[in-house]
Amino acid sequence: MMPLMKAAPFAYARPETLAEACSLLAEHGPDAKLIAGGQSLVPMMAMRLARPAWLIDIARLAELQHLAAPAEGKADGVFVVGAGVRQCVMERDPRARASLPLLAKALPWVGHVQTRNRGTIGGSIAHGDTSAEIALTACVLDAMLELCDTSGVTEIPAREFFLAPMVTAILPEQCLAEIRFPVWRSADKTIRRGCAFEEVSVRHGDFALVSACAQLELDPDGRCLRAELGLGGAAPTPLALPEVGAQLVGAKLDEQAISAAAAAAVALADPEGDLHASADYRRHLARVLVERVLRAAQQDARSTVGT
Amino acid sequence: MSIAPPQGFRYIGKKRRTKEDPRFVTGRGRYVADIALPGMKHVALVTSPHAAARIKAIRTDKALALSGVQYVLTGAELCAGTEALLPGVDAPKVTRYPLAHGVVRYAGEWVAAVVADTRALAEDAAEKIEIDYEATEYVLDPEKAVEPGSPLVHPAHGSNVLYRRKFVWGPVEEDFARAEHKLGLRVRWGRSATVPIETFGIAAQWDPGQQLLDVWASIQMPKYPDQIARALRLPGNAVRVHFDVDVGGSYGVKRGIKHTVLVGYLAKKLGMPVRLIEDRLENMRGGDMHGPDRIFDLQLAFDSDGTIRSLKIRALDDVGAYAGRSPLQLGKPVGAIVGPYQIHSVEYEPISVMTNKTAQEAVRGFGQSPTNYALESGIDAVARHLGMDRIALRQKNFIRKDQFPYLIPSGTSYDSGDYHAVLDKALAAADYPALVAARDAARKAGRLAGIGISSCLEPSGGNSSFEPLFNPKNETTTWMDSCLVRVDLSGAITGVMNTSSSGQGHETLVATVLGEVLERDPDTIRVVHADSLNALPSNSPVGSRMAIMLGGAAAGAARKIKAALLAIAAHNLRKDVAELEYHEGSVSVKGEPRQTLGWAQLVEIAHRKFHQMPPGLEPGLQAKFVWEVPTGGGLPTADGRIQMYPCFSFEAHVVLVEIDPETGQPKLARYACGHDCGVMISPDIVHGMTFGGIAHGIGAALYEKFAYSDNGQLESQSFMDYLIPSALEVPALTIADHCTPSPHTTFGQKGSGEAGYLGAPAAIACAINDALAPLGASIAELPMTPLQIWTRMQLARAGN
Amino acid sequence: MSDDRVYPVSIEVNGTLREAQVPARLTLVDFLRDTLRLTGTHAGCEHGICGACSVLLDGEPVRSCIMYAVQADGRKVTTIEGLAQPDGRPGALQDAFCEAHATQCGYCTPGMVIAAHALLETNPAPAEQEIREAIGGNLCRCTGYQQIVDAIKLAAGKNTGNAA
């Protein structure tokens, strides 16, 4: 790596509307990049690992700043998050915390206060890092992503969005506009709901070596009605594990069920080794963390009553 | 020098604010990157992608064609125009120039330098330089590098071994033969460094009219101006280094000779001010600031009662592709080779070996912390072997306070200490019984917990006797420092120091000492840094020496001022000096307080009233004091015995660590350190440096490593992979002070610039191993990362 | 490779509107330091890890090395210089840093003070762990953080009227 720390030259545009942003993308194609919070892109540009000729700043687009909780009284609904919403805003928003407790638990793991003040929900997803907590949460909750370009809007489930490390299904001319997180609720007040997010990193605030999260619904007897879980850093992309969740439905989450789920999760993991963690270590952490989040989510469910 | 008692000081040892802090907290420090010279140009570097290669061709035309690009310098021109930089040992064929010429010897080595109007433009141009390389064989493993037939980093030198000698001090073989037990162990200290948050930077300007090179640099380097001048073939007085630049941390590594020769050459050649501020990637890879990377093989001979009789240490140190002072880092530990223990004889075999990696530089403690880690690992191994308590074993072997001065086998005399008392204080500060209870409770609950202990020395005062010890051609025994004090016409006091500071609070040190001796409020005293043409001799703040050497020099100069004031008063009051007393700057006749000359009157006489001056006394009020390190300055004996440094601070660390039994993640749960550096001149500063040293030691023990891939690429080049501990990794730290004054220094002070770092890695390693012991696992290599710890846990569990 | 086009920016820095023409690739930290000569903000890594470059953007702490000056156009930036008293002497938090000797080389200090300031604005009486989290993204190599934590406690104590 050459010791470079100043970006290559580029042209900058700050469109006023999403439509304008999309036409700039259409015009410049792969030479252009969107910048939202810049917390991932700017370091890469500094080292000249990314060198867009055009930088299109979408951080201030009002159209990407919305947060909408599902209407009261409906059963399951979706919580709509504009892609440009900053992580710190999401972290503090009381409706988001109530509707999306798993995301609320994930956010404190994302970098530091200072990076969350700039970094966006959409930017984290679009960046496509395998250990991004927000991306993992979107996959686990089976969020829907709305992409737009000059020809309109397309939807893609988060679970189909991530293709390889830092590679996603987004096309160069597309902008991620919003993320729709399904909210778990129901009229049945006896249902207990819980979630947990855990990760292992070498230092606090570093990218996770491996992360895991889970969200559960239990009946009053503690039997699992619904379970979703997933792993970050344990495969080339964030990994939702619906098949493992399905395996838990109907069961009491005793140690045996939990360790079977963890074993099933690890079987689906496909981690890479690097300086800080070998593939074996990551696989081991995946098992440990799946067990931990299932225990913790169950504990969480026991301590809260459904809403 | 007389020993002042630790109590009875006016300013020394008191909680006082420092002089430097107000400018730092308001962002008004002045660092090298803050210096803007009119028309200044910026350097970017082109570096080698190969661990070893021949340079076949360099094409610069595309780079030069970019607008804003001023010049591209390559090794051919620079090598012809400058003198080679030489290593600190006798190896004249191991030469170094700032830019590679013909061959590259590590990935990241500088090959070309671009000068442009902005740093960004210089980087644009650096990308356009085309270099053809022919990759050659390289060696990365120091143990392979010493073997015959391995690729040679410097073929002209004929071997990769830069320095090797076996010292035998005392009847080692007899002691081994007589001992009831022997054991051997191998421990490894990983490649890490001090990694200041400010990288190295330099700005230089050549004045053709004056034939003078002005240099502003982020520097902590003895004989820096002389070395630059020599390399640039300039007379010493044609280089002026501005020491009033605040240095953003150094702890040893800010040496920057190659940077300065490069930039000085360019500034002179181009006739423009030029600067090079390393970016972080350059700093980590090409900045030549990696620290020791050592394999220790130890053997200990001891009896069943715990008496350690003798010790053999072989230390293989990987200095990377070039060497400045780095081989000497194996030399300093000679002066504390037995640590705080009574060990009768020692064999020491330091081996300095070159590999195709980034060069090593001085790191906090100059090689002592790795040696302390090895020695303490040996002590723990003896305790395990005998089933003896680690604390009791240490206490049994400690030099007792009534044994000082204590001569160790390698010829150094320890000045003073009370190791038992300091360890006791550390144990009390940690609440050791509670710590044991916490550890045992954790273990009972199925968790992994361990307690670590270390008891280590900090040699201080920096006489650099490793130079003649490791290089018989180098007869340097002078290692002086100095201070100039002026009292101006208004009566204000200014102290002049002669080197730059990198966070050690020297201005506070000088002001406190001047205030103490002259009995004037230190807050009213200004301290400035002379430039190198105005400066008295200094050897810069290395070797934990400034409290001793600069503090002593300031006291010496202040005493001369005081003597002048007394002489003026004696003359004017027509008394003998013996009949007078000095109080807060006034001089009165003893017992007759009405016969007094006040500070303002005395100063006035000195500056304006020559007719009232005693004959023979210089007018004005200024004094300089230059002195040699106390005890220092001898050449080694034929068998390599030497007084290495004058003063010996001591620290005892007690730490409780918990390891997640599933993930291997360590967490420091409690940390206490007992510390004795004699009389503390500024307790806040001593504590601060000790806290910082502990944090740095936590980094070396658990997090930090310059890791190389098999093809010789530095893998931890950015701050994403080189992991400096944050406030969340460093726990709350407790320090328990103890004071055993040094008999050798002005106020009884000893050094503390390396405090904390010298014992923390040893203590943490000890704690990790204590935690792993119930599994039958152990680790003998730093850093002990989660991956390492987990791997050992797995191996042990698989074995059971 | 295109040439560096310049863009107009107007940024309120420490209460004063500053206008300039800057290349898009100029980071906010370089703009503050080199264009405005406000050298109190430091660069330690320029890739977002060390926190030395922290400033307040519309009152919130951010890293000025991973933000371009053009992105700050029309916004308010407060640097370490802006937290001092009008005559340049240390402000209250800065004074607590002096009292606790929370700085050595001073290189990380501006970023630490900014991070601490932001914490105390939203949490006037933080617990030790909250303090450590707030400065957890700011690396210091000199102090071991102990005296920094002490300084922030001291400042918080003054905030709430309890001496620490």
Ligand SMILES: Cc1cc2nc3c(=O)[nH]c(=O)nc-3n(C[C@@H](O)[C@H](O)[C@H](O)COP(=O)(O)OP(=O)(O)OC[C@H]3O[C@@H](n4cnc5c(N)ncnc54)[C@H](O)[C@@H]3O)c2cc1C
């Ligand atoms: C010190 C530090 C620590 C960090 N730690 C973590 C961590 O632990 N976990 C973690 O997940 N992240 C971490 N990050 C990265 C996180 O902070 C970023 O916020 C996030 O990855 C990207 O969001 P952003 O808004 O900053 O995107 P940007 O950096 O602006 O953009 C990132 C990429 O996404 C694209 N993009 C952005 N928005 C859109 C959009 N709406 N549509 C299409 N493409 C878009 C950009 O073109 C770019 O390619 C860390 C960053 C730093 C500096």
Ligand code: FES
């Ligand atoms: S310089 Fe900005 S985070 Fe390091």
Ligand code: FES
């Ligand atoms: S005071 Fe030097 S890095 Fe923090």
